[in-house]
Amino acid sequence: MVPFFNLGSLNATIQSRIEEAMLRVARSGRYILGPEVEAFEAEWAAYCGTRFCVGTGNALDAMELILKAYGIGPGHEVIVASNTYIATWLAVSNVGAVPVPVEPDPETYNLDPSKVEAAITTRTSAILVVHLYGRCAEMDALQQIALQRGLLLLEDAAQAHGSSFRGRKAGNLSHAAAFSFYPSKNLGALGDAGAVTTNNQELAETVRRMRNYGGVGRLDHRIRGKNSRLDEMQAAILRAKLPHLDGWNALRRMRADFYHEYLEDSGLVLPPKDEEHRESNHHLFVVRADNRPRYLRALVDLGMDTHIHYPEPPHLEGAYADLGYGAGSFPIAEKLAASVFSLPIGYPDVNVLEVSKALSNA
Numbered sequence: 468m469v470p471f472f473n474l475g476s477l478n479a480t481i482q483s484r485i486e487e488a489m490l491r492v493a494r495s496g497r498y499i500l501g502p503e504v505e506a507f508e509a510e511w512a513a514y515c516g517t518r519f520c521v522g523t524g525n526a527l528d529a530m531e532l533i534l535k536a537y538g539i540g541p542g543h544e545v546i547v548a549s550n551t552y553i554a555t556w557l558a559v560s561n562v563g564a565v566p567v568p569v570e571p572d573p574e575t576y577n578l579d580p581s582k583v584e585a586a587i588t589t590r591t592s593a594i595l596v597v598h599l600y601g602r603c604a605e606m607d608a609l610q611q612i613a614l615q616r617g618l619l620l621l622e623d624a625a626q627a628h629g630s631s632f633r634g635r636k637a638g639n640l641s642h643a644a645a646f647s648f649y650p651s652k653n654l655g656a657l658g659d660a661g662a663v664t665t666n667n668q669e670l671a672e673t674v675r676r677m678r679n680y681g682g683v684g685r686l687d688h689r690i691r692g693k694n695s696r697l698d699e700m701q702a703a704i705l706r707a708k709l710p711h712l713d714g715w716n717a718l719r720r721m722r723a724d725f726y727h728e729y730l731e732d733s734g735l736v737l738p739p740k741d742e743e744h745r746e747s748n749h750h751l752f753v754v755r756a757d758n759r760p761r762y763l764r765a766l767v768d769l770g771m772d773t774h775i776h777y778p779e780p781p782h783l784e785g786a787y788a789d790l791g792y793g794a795g796s797f798p799i800a801e802k803l804a805a806s807v808f809s810l811p812i813g814y815p816d817v818n819v820l821e822v823s824k825a826l827s828n829a
């Protein structure tokens with residue numbers, strides 16, 4: 468079986484740097500909130516172009532910490548995409564607020580700004596937008612709406628490491644953003660890790676406290692926090708990998724260009740191409756077909772592992788049964804969930820030509 472995410476093969480290309488980083492931490496005697504975390508935070512902020520970065524345990528925590536630090540909780544509503552990964556919704560409900568889904572543009576898969584206005588109520592505090600599959604959302608229009616309606620604009624940038632919009636990087640397109648460094652992301656740790664990026668000093672300081680029981684070091688617990696720290700080992704590994712992120716993203720872009728070329732007449736609906744003002748990191752290359760099983764079978768016949776991002780929209784998951792939505796509540800998200808599937812794009816030995824041929828002959 469050819470794995471979809473061949474993470475070992477990607478990490479093997481810089482194996483010695485990763486091992487050197489791990490040994491450095493193992494021998495240092497500092498394992499939590501030390502110099503590696505501090506250095507990675509500075510390097511990730513510089514990469515994203517933000518003033519601040521605060522490491523966290525994962526992206527779900529990062530989103531929850533942002534919402535909490537802004538005082539969002541019970542009685543508040545937060546606008547989310549109807550077709551995102553469930554984590555975006557969970558962040559909102561885990562702080563006691565209500566996720567209010569808005570449908571995506573069926574061509575770009577990203578939140579449709581023209582549908583956002585109608586979802587805003589007196590309880591709406593924020594728009595938590597996801598850059599789905601690594602392609603930045605319609606940030607001009609969303610910034611406009613947020614500004615006019617006095618809402619916070621926040622990014623779930625968990626899939627958007629290095630993606631850009633009008634020359635600015637994801638993570639620097641809103642009041643605050645959450646990143647995931649889960650192993651399969653474009654910049655992945657060898658375990659769980661995440662971060663918050665922002666230009667707001669007060670928010671950065673509050674999140675910094677909240678990720679560590681509400682205190683600085685072991686002292687001065689002036690707010691109630693949780694334990695969600697980025698640890699030294701993962702920070703050191705991320706520092707070893709960060710210099711390679713742009714190169715890996717360029718390889719993904721090349722594979723995406725080949726898919727566009729080879730699959731032009733395949734009958735599959737392909738994702739939108741990059742535009743002058745919007746460059747994707749091509750985290751996932753997601754295509755659509757009404758007769759999806761036929762294509763998935765062609766990939767399986769090739770010995771490939773197949774993936775669907777995502778087979779069920781959050782409103783139809785048991786976890787959100789209490790919100791009272793059902794089949795037909797968000798038809799665009801439902802149609803996408805029934806027709807999308809992902810092509811391998813992220814690791815060195817993916818054979819774009821072979822995959823494209825198999826799909827074209829399916």
Ligand SMILES: *Cc1c(COP(=O)(O)O)cnc(C)c1O
Binds near residue numbers: 527626647
């Ligand atoms: C991966 C992912 C998350 C969750 O990241 P964790 O670090 O696992 O918490 C959230 N949102 C999106 C869109 C993701 O792809």
